[in-house]
Amino acid sequence: TDIPDTYEEHARIMFDLLRLGFQTDTTRIGSMIMARELSGLSYPNIGVPDSHHAISHHRGDPELMEKKARIDTYHVQLMAEFAAKMKATPDGDGSLLDHSLIVYGGGMGDGNLHRHSDLPCLLLGRLGGTIRTGQHVVYPDRTPMTNLLLTVLDKVGVRLDHFGDSTGRLDPDPLSI
Numbered sequence: 001t002d003i004p005d006t007y008e009e010h011a012r013i014m015f016d017l018l019r020l021g022f023q024t025d026t027t028r029i030g031s032m033i034m035a036r037e038l039s040g041l042s043y044p045n046i047g048v049p050d051s052h053h054a055i056s057h058h059r060g061d062p063e064l065m066e067k068k069a070r071i072d073t074y075h076v077q078l079m080a081e082f083a084a085k086m087k088a089t090p091d092g093d094g095s096l097l098d099h100s101l102i103v104y105g106g107g108m109g110d111g112n113l114h115r116h117s118d119l120p121c122l123l124l125g126r127l128g129g130t131i132r133t134g135q136h137v138v139y140p141d142r143t144p145m146t147n148l149l150l151t152v153l154d155k156v157g158v159r160l161d162h163f164g165d166s167t168g169r170l171d172p173d174p175l176s177i
Helices: 007-023 052-056 062-088 145-155
Strands: 102-105 121-124
Touching: 007 062, 052 062, 062 102, 062 121, 102 145
Parallel strands: none
Antiparallel strands: 102 121
């Protein structure tokens, strides 16, 4: 009935609920925010007692940038645990991760400048073997993130001409086998 005492416990429970939703075929889509914008959340368990939002406005201060990197690393570690559990969950002729696609990323390329370009993004899973994996792709500056999302929608059978501020599908398409 209550939110767990620690962020870590709460995040793990939320990831378990997502995995359970996929495993039981209750849902095919899930969304989770690791830390909402303007969050005053701190991370004393990883040595960052300061507010996440304040740290994101690092003003080029190396100490604050290092703390931000620690928070980002921590979030990715929690995501990696989720991915490992998805991979360990049998699903048909593979694992739940094999048959899924998880898009993990951020809405800011640089929180200090509120820059919405050069967004970090990680794709996990194989979507039933329909996408190419194991690559690092860099697109030109100002390529909207929604171009990736439009390309992903194609892979799951949703054909749209545009999505949000998209300017088209990714070209070249890094997902096609």
